[in-house]
Amino acid sequence: xxxxxxxxxxxxxxxxxxxxxxxxxxxxxxxxxxxxxxxxxxxxxxxxxxxxxxxxxxxxxxxxxxxxxxxxxxxxxxxxxxxxxxxxxxxxxxxxxxxxxxxxxxxxxxxxxxxxxxxxxxxxxxxxxxxxxxxxxxxxxxxxxxxxxxxxxxxxxxxxxxxxxxxxxxxxxxxxxxxxxxxxxxxxxxxxxxxxxxxxxxxxxxxxxxxxxxxxxxxxxxxxxxxxxxxxxxxxxxxxxxxxxxxxxxxxxxxxxxxxxxxxxxxxxxxxxxxxxxxxxxxxxxxxxxxxxxxxxxxxxxxxxxxxxxxxxxxxxxxxxxxxxxxxxxxxxxxxxxxxxxxxxxxxxxxxxxxxxxxxxxxxxxxxxxxxxxxxxxxxxxxxxxx
Numbered sequence: 001x002x003x004x005x006x007x008x009x010x011x012x013x014x015x016x017x018x019x020x021x022x023x024x025x026x027x028x029x030x031x032x033x034x035x036x037x038x039x040x041x042x043x044x045x046x047x048x049x050x051x052x053x054x055x056x057x058x059x060x061x062x063x064x065x066x067x068x069x070x071x072x073x074x075x076x077x078x079x080x081x082x083x084x085x086x087x088x089x090x091x092x093x094x095x096x097x098x099x100x101x102x103x104x105x106x107x108x109x110x111x112x113x114x115x116x117x118x119x120x121x122x123x124x125x126x127x128x129x130x131x132x133x134x135x136x137x138x139x140x141x142x143x144x145x146x147x148x149x150x151x152x153x154x155x156x157x158x159x160x161x162x163x164x165x166x167x168x169x170x171x172x173x174x175x176x177x178x179x180x181x182x183x184x185x186x187x188x189x190x191x192x193x194x195x196x197x198x199x200x201x202x203x204x205x206x207x208x209x210x211x212x213x214x215x216x217x218x219x220x221x222x223x224x225x226x227x228x229x230x231x232x233x234x235x236x237x238x239x240x241x242x243x244x245x246x247x248x249x250x251x252x253x254x255x256x257x258x259x260x261x262x263x264x265x266x267x268x269x270x271x272x273x274x275x276x277x278x279x280x281x282x283x284x285x286x287x288x289x290x291x292x293x294x295x296x297x298x299x300x301x302x303x304x305x306x307x308x309x310x311x312x313x314x315x316x317x318x319x320x321x322x323x324x325x326x327x328x329x330x331x332x333x334x335x336x337x338x339x340x341x342x343x344x345x346x347x348x349x350x351x352x353x354x355x356x357x358x359x360x361x362x363x364x365x366x367x368x369x370x371x372x373x374x375x376x377x378x379x380x381x382x383x384x385x386x387x
Contacts, residue, residue: 009303009317018078025083028059029090039354041091042264045257046218046362048172049093050127056094057127062101066109071122077309081256081302088260089267095169095218100124102255104131104177107195111236111244116197120175134164134178134198134222135245143375144179144245145189149224151180151196157231158182158196160204160224166369170220171207176200179245182238193241196233203227213361247313255305258325259297261366262332265359266290268352269336278347286335293328297321316383319376326366326373333359 032052033041040047056062064080066072073079087094105124108116123129140146149162164170164178176198184192200207204227209217236244273283300321307314333356340348340356367373381387 047093053096053127063125071125091264100131160227190242
């Protein structure tokens with residue numbers, strides 16, 4: 001019972017001053033994505049558009065929560081939650097700046113040197129500098145403690161060798177924050193892990209995009225062959241990498257992006273199902289089933305955000321939101337396909353079918369990125385005292 005009480009997520013409301021941001025964001029997005037078809041908008045935080053990111057940066061909406069002295073907006077985390085929620089619901093192509101805004105800049109501000117903060121964070125906030133995450137490796141996916149990529153100290157800084165995989169948009173980014181081993185071996189698990197900033201234009205870095213079933217190539221594998229990093233590449237203290245990554249993943253696992261990956265498809269289907277010829281009892285039941293699950297999940301996500309705002313580290317709660325949220329995201333295209341294909345094929349708009357095709361092909365990855373379902377369920381079980 002004590003474990004259950006410690007995982008309580010009390011109902012939290014987004015403050016009115018942050019909700020007030022919503023109309024301006026919606027007005028901007030209505031114009032920005034007006035001519036973008038739904039099957040393209042469905043990519044949203046996987047979509048890549050540097051011009052869009054610069055427009056967002058010009059409005060002060062990248063780094064919205066970061067200190068003004070580093071180019072940020074100085075707003076609360078709830079203001080960013082509103083912003084992200086609107087971006088994802090509209091299907092805006094936020095992939096260019098997504099990782100830098102969500103994880104890299106906050107990580108650098110928390111653990112980085114003053115020089116790292118002054119150099120990187122203002123560029124991120126302007127939508128000029130993009131980061132990717134170097135965590136997963138072949139045979140080291142959700143089990144990050146087994147990473148083998150190694151940075152060895154030398155008289156010039158750090159010599160980096162190894163490989164990362166499933167690195168989103170690495171072929172478009174200037175920098176990667178990589179989890180590497182700086183001492184010991186994989187058998188040492190959490191000990192000896194550190195994070196380094198890698199300039200992806202350095203000699204010895206090779207980036208190879210991986211084409212997926214949908215035809216997209218946003219995942220990449222990245223190879224490091226005697227890449228010489230400066231002494232200033234280290235983020236935080238040597239050996240502190242596991243603590244830093246664990247805190248970073250709480251932000252990655254609990255946000256709106258774990259709820260809304262299928263939302264463009266769902267909204268498009270709703271528009272179709274609302275028309276009198278298509279408004280069937282089964283469609284009404286499906287709409288109720290999705291909304292009945294999405295509503296409490298969003299409330300849980302907002303509650304986790306409140307804990308993060310207070311400086312807590314709700315690792316298990318974030319894992320719970322991610323596991324339940326991605327399960328719903330994967331079920332939405334399956335349920336919609338079942339509904340649509342029970343009707344006459346001639347009645348279904350082609351654009352709706354194109355969106356369904358993309359989300360169906362992409363949905364297996366929803367329960368992989370940010371930690372696999374099996375790993376997350378183990379974390380949740382431990383948090384509840386069940387293992």
